[in-house]
Amino acid sequence: MNFNLYQDSILLTILKIWTFFLIVFTSTNIYAQNKERPRTNVGLVYPLSSNWTSAPRDTNNFSLNLIAGVSAAERGVSLAGFANIVHNDASGVQVAGFSNHIGKIANGAMFAGFINTYGGGKGVAVAGFSNISGNGSGAQIAGFLNKGGDISSVQVAGFMNMAREMKGTQIAGFMNLAKKVKGAQISFINIADSAGTQIGIINLAKNGEKGLAATIDEHQTTLLTLRSGGKVLYGIIGIGYNFSNKKEKYAWEAGIGAHVLTIQSFRLNTELVSSGLESFKGEDYTKSSFRLMPAFKITRSVELFGGPSFNFVNTNNPEGQKLTEHYVSSWRRNNGRDLYGFYFGYTAGIQVLF
Structure with a gap:
C-alpha cells in the first residue's frame, strides 16, 4: 500500500x-x-x-x-x-x-x-496552572495559583492562593495570602490582616499571636522557635544546636500546637512536633513528639513553659543511638544499624509574645 x-x-x-x-x-x-x-x-x-x-x-x-x-x-x-x-x-x-x-x-x-x-x-x-478572577462564589482549583478578589467558597492550589476577602477555606501546598479571612487557611504559610482559623507551620495575622521562644530538651538540644497562630491552634518552626553531640549537632523542628485550656495567666498547651539532628553527611536522627506543656505568663509578653513529652525516635548513627539510655520499647533493623524506640522526655523554655 x-x-x-x-x-x-x-x-x-x-x-x-x-x-x-x-x-x-x-x-x-x-x-x-x-x-x-x-x-x-x-x-x-x-x-x-x-x-x-x-x-x-x-x-x-x-x-x-x-x-x-x-x-x-x-x-x-x-x-x-x-x-x-x-x-x-x-x-x-x-x-x-x-x-x-x-x-x-x-x-x-x-x-x-x-x-x-x-x-x-x-x-x-x-x-x-492558574485561575484568576474578580469577585465570585464557588470553587477555584489550580495546580499552581488561584488569585481572586472577594471569594466565597474554596480555593485549592498546589502552591499558592491569593484573595482580597475570603469567606470559606483556602488550601495550598505552600502559601495562603488574604486581606480578610472569615473561614480557614490551611497551608505551610498563612498570611492575613485578620483571620479566622489558620492551620500551618507559619501563621501571620494582625489579630493572631506570635511568640519567639528559646527551648531545651532532655538531650541538650537548644532551639530558637517561632510559635504563631490564633486563639486555639498555632504552628511551630525552629532551628538550633545540640550540645551533647560532636557530629549530629544541627537541630530543627516543625509542628502544630493547641491551647486546650486558658485561665487568666495560665495556659495548657499540647504539641505534635517532628524534629531532627543533622551532620549533613547522610546519617539520620529524627524524632516525633507529643508534648503536654503548661505555660505561665510572668509578664504581659513573657511566658515560661515546660512539661513532659512522649517521643518516637528513628536513627542510624552512633551518636543518636547514645542519646537515650532508657526506652519504653525499642528495636533494631538492618543488622542493628537502625534503631527505633519510644521513650519519655521533656521540653522547657521561655517565650516572648508579640
Whole structure:
C-alpha cells in the first residue's frame, strides 16, 4: 500500500466530515437566527467558523472549535482545543485544552489545561496552572495559583492562593495570602490582616499571636522557635544546636500546637512536633513528639513553659543511638544499624509574645 496515498485518504475523510458538520450547523444557525434563538457555532479558529466574522457579536448555546472560539456570550457548552474567548458572560460548561477567558461573569464550570480568567461568578474553575478572577462564589482549583478578589467558597492550589476577602477555606501546598479571612487557611504559610482559623507551620495575622521562644530538651538540644497562630491552634518552626553531640549537632523542628485550656495567666498547651539532628553527611536522627506543656505568663509578653513529652525516635548513627539510655520499647533493623524506640522526655523554655 502506498503510504502517502493512505495519508491523503485519511485527510480527505476528515475534511469531508468537518465540511458536513459546518453545513449542518450553519443551517441550524440560519434557522435559529430567523427564530431569534441562541446560535450553534462550529469552526476551526476565528473567523473560520459557522458564525464567520459575526462570531464576536453572537451568543451561542453550543460552541465547538478545533483551535479557538470567539463569542459575545455562551449559554451552554463551549469546547475548544486551545482556547475559549468570551467577551461578556458565560453560563454552562467551558472546556479548553489551554485556556478559558470570560470577560465578565462566569456561572457554571470551567476546565482548562493551563489557565482560567474571568470577572467573577458562581461555579467551579479548574485549571492545570492558574485561575484568576474578580469577585465570585464557588470553587477555584489550580495546580499552581488561584488569585481572586472577594471569594466565597474554596480555593485549592498546589502552591499558592491569593484573595482580597475570603469567606470559606483556602488550601495550598505552600502559601495562603488574604486581606480578610472569615473561614480557614490551611497551608505551610498563612498570611492575613485578620483571620479566622489558620492551620500551618507559619501563621501571620494582625489579630493572631506570635511568640519567639528559646527551648531545651532532655538531650541538650537548644532551639530558637517561632510559635504563631490564633486563639486555639498555632504552628511551630525552629532551628538550633545540640550540645551533647560532636557530629549530629544541627537541630530543627516543625509542628502544630493547641491551647486546650486558658485561665487568666495560665495556659495548657499540647504539641505534635517532628524534629531532627543533622551532620549533613547522610546519617539520620529524627524524632516525633507529643508534648503536654503548661505555660505561665510572668509578664504581659513573657511566658515560661515546660512539661513532659512522649517521643518516637528513628536513627542510624552512633551518636543518636547514645542519646537515650532508657526506652519504653525499642528495636533494631538492618543488622542493628537502625534503631527505633519510644521513650519519655521533656521540653522547657521561655517565650516572648508579640
